[in-house]
Every structure is written in C-alpha cells, then in structure tokens.
Amino acid sequence: MPEKEKLRIDKYLWAIRVFKTRTLASDACKAGRVKLDTKNIKPSYEVKIGDTYQVSKGPDRKIIRVTGLLENRVDAKKAVDYYLDITPVEQTQAFKSMFQAPILKRDRGTGRPTKADRREIDDLKDNFFDTEDEE
Template sequence: MPEKEKLRIDKYLWAIRLFKTRTLASDACKAGRVKLDGKNIKPSYEVKMGDTYQVAKGIERKVVRVTGLLENRVDAKTAVIFYDDITPVEQTQAFKSMFHAPVLKRDRGTGRPTKRDRREIDDLKDDYFDKKEEDSE
C-alpha cells in the first residue's frame, strides 16, 4: 500500500471508509463535525500519525486514532489497519440501543386509533423511554 507523508483529512476519512465520498468528508469538516482536540478542522488539514479525531456522522459518533496514512480508498478489511476505533463503549451501546425501541403495530383494517387508544399508546411509549433514561443514569 502506498503511504504518503502529507495527506488531507478529507481524503484520509474517505480512504478509511468513514465517509462514502470525499465530498461528504469535506462537507463534514466544513460543518464542524470533524474535530481534533475539540477544535474544528478544515478539509485541507494535514493528517499526522497518532492524532485522534472525533467524527460525527448523523447520530453516530466515532473517535479515531491514526495508525497509518492511506492515500487511496481500499477494501474495509485493509482500511481497518490504518486507524484505531477508540470510541467509548457507552457511546457505541447508546447508538445501537436506539434501533431497539419498541415498534407498535396495529392490526390491518382496524382504522385510526380512538382518543382512548392514542392515550394508551402515548402512556406506553412514555413508560418505555422513562425506563431507558433511568437505566442509563
């Protein structure tokens, strides 16, 4: 794999497959979703070995440490060699738990919920989300 001495952060994030396109990586930098030591960085920022970046992608948050410089995009198995994902476990579990929220389904053809049904549904949702907040504290 060719390694470079100078490499832009947007190109690096694209090459290690954190973003699908280089434009998305560049836009994330411009919007302040890529940080180094809590400070926003520009897409042209030069990546250095050992630096730790905080990357926000939608609701997902990642903390990445640079272990190697990679100029061109490679397959996912190879890309993992060039960075360490040091995202705290709490953040990873919080992101995954968002996809396990209860899904309420109504029988087909029963029509719209009545006012009473709606109140019961709201109470059920409130109880579920209140428990989640108590568990995380």
C-alpha cells in the same frame, strides 16, 4: 497500497470509509464536525500517524487514531488496518440506547387499528417514556 507522506484529512476520512464521498468528508470538516484536540480543522489539514480525531456523523460520534495513511479508498476489511477506533464502549451504547423506542408492528393484512388498538398503542408509547423518578 503505497503509503503517502502527506494526506489531506478529507481524503483520509473518505479512504477509511468514515464518509461515503470525499465531498461529505470535506463538508463535515467545514461544518466543524471533525476535530483534533477539540479544535476544528479544515479539509486541507495534513493527517499524521498517531493523531486522534473526533468525528461526528449524524448521531454517531467516533474517536479514531491514525495508524497508517491510505491514499485511495479500499474495502472495509482493509480500511480497518489504517485506523483504530478508540470510542469508549459506554459512550456508544449509552447514546444508542437513548434513542431506542419500541417498534410496533402489526400483522400484514389486519387492516387499520381499531379505536381500542389505538388506545393500547398510545398507552404503550406513553408508559415507555415515563420514569419512576418523576413521581
């Protein structure tokens, strides 16, 4: 892939597969979810090699450093060569673990839960979010 000298941030984020469409990348820039040194940037901002961007996409927050400019969208294996994900591991794991809840599954064909089953499920949910520090 030939590298370009000038490239818009929305096109770059789309090309390295951070966003599924270029419109979503552009909307994220307009909404202030793409930042350069804590400053919001417009979709037409020119990407430079070595810049570090903070991208918020739903619950995920990534910090990426540009290592190469990519004009067209490529497969995920090649796209990784054009950026460096420098998001701290602690930050990523802590954020994801905050939203993990027990997944309650019932065997297929067992029907609706009985009143006793419902009470057990409610107790599990209540005890999961309680902490010992509150007492």
